[in-house]
Amino acid sequence: MKYIVSLTFLVFIKCVNITNIEAYRQNGKFVYRGNISYSDESLLLYELSPTITEISLRYCASECYKDLDCNAVEICSSVAGTICRLSKSISTSLVNGPNTCTRHEMEHTCGSVSYYNRRRKICQCVSECDCSTATPSVGGVLSYKLNLYGRVILANCMNTGGHVWTMIQRRVDGSVNFFRGWAEYKSGFGDLNTEFWIGLDNIRFLVTNGFTVLRVELKYGAESVYAEYSCFYIAGEDDNYRIHVSGYSGTAGDGISCTTDHCNNDAQFSTFDNDNDSEGSANHAQRWLGAWWYHDGHRSNLNGEYGNNNHGKGISWFYFKGWSTSLTGSRMMIRRI
Known part of the structure; x- marks a missing residue:
């Protein structure tokens, strides 16, 4: 318990001072x-x-x-x-x-x-550098070439919730297979026009350069909800991209930083070929047909199998539609404070 508390405190400080102003x-x-x-x-x-x-x-x-x-x-x-x-x-x-x-x-x-x-x-x-300089219409999405301190990242910029965000994940139609291994989740995969994962290394780069607000938008048919976190951070690969989020607000329910059983906060990332969950007897990425921040289960599983309504194996957010309804769409987006 002491370890978890000190880790959470450390990450919170990183969310506050993420831009390393003194540098x-x-x-x-x-x-x-x-x-x-x-x-x-x-x-x-x-x-x-x-x-x-x-x-x-x-x-x-x-x-x-x-x-x-x-x-x-x-x-x-x-x-x-x-x-x-x-x-x-x-x-x-x-x-x-x-x-x-x-x-x-x-x-x-x-x-x-x-x-x-x-x-x-x-x-x-100054211009054409990150999504803060993009001008998508409200509700609109623009594909953009981010050029941050010499690093180029292809991403989508979306205008929603009163801000322009950098999209790091999207599910819309099941056209892209998300049951993939560590190397692909590290570097990224998919199609910006349909479904994609921007890559853990890119997410890590963005959060260490101030992109520490997370917004998750979820759809099921005509229904849509969102969850927003004022502090979002992932560690480096040496800590298996451990996640920390806090400061929840929204309409979806808190599917990551909740404190009940199977919540995802402070978990390391796992794939079917790199098991980092907290249960030694099972690989939860294999069990839930996804790749995510699992402990001994999950309350969210946005990289699960599209359309799979079996318990916990689809695209799920427990506090929206439970474990046995695979959502029809999800977007994860980040921005600077």
């Missing part, structure tokens, strides 16, 4: 990035009056540092005189040769496709 250098130093056209206003916050005497990089940087939305400055020449412009990172229109503005960006370690959001204290995508 992102942001100390007020401005680095010259190149020259830009005076007409490039795509990231402009505002200009400081050209009537101010002694416009300099030092003065401009000082004004930028006062504004939490500012990450870059441009010193520009105009007919009226020198102008200081405050901007966000990153410029997409750097030019060579004769110019009217020199651009200086606040130093950070967020990578070339991100900037340091000083207001939220996280690395922020």
Whole structure:
């Protein structure tokens, strides 16, 4: 019991500090990035009056540092005189040769496709970087190429529950076999247009980069419900991707972080060829025809066999339709806080 309590506390801390803010250098130093056209206003916050005497990089940087939305400055020449412009990172229109503005960006370690959001204290995508920059219609889904800190992940972005989410699992029609081994569950499989599992390694990468809110949407015929968790985390492969969720809200009932028998919280992931459940005499992935976070049973089994209504072997969420009704659809999605 002591082990479980300490593990839960540790994971909770990781959910709170998941972005590792201290790793992102942001100390007020401005680095010259190149020259830009005076007409490039795509990231402009505002200009400081050209009537101010002694416009300099030092003065401009000082004004930028006062504004939490500012990450870059441009010193520009105009007919009226020198102008200081405050901007966000990153410029997409750097030019060579004769110019009217020199651009200086606040130093950070967020990578070339991100900037340091000083207001939220996280690395922020500029464009086409993660689902936060996608614009699916309400209820709509867009396939997207996530580019997070140099790692590219193909995923679906969905607009639901008032946010845009990154989808990590989907079941809709039984067209993809989910009774697979460890290697495939680690790397991912399926078709973004129908059914897929994004991969445990990708889920681990996302949660360690701040995607720690989980939403599960379930369907049975025309009925639909959801479960949302304010803290979601999985460990690395050395701990068999052990899951922790907390902060339940929704209409589906708590099928993971519940505390009754057979709940899934703090369980390691199991497949038919890698048995990590808490019962030594049986492989629950084999028993329940799926791959999931099993203890000595389950209250949810979203990777079970599509359409199988035998006890516990189908796509089940106990608090929605019990163990003997295989659901017709499921989606698992995550986002940043």
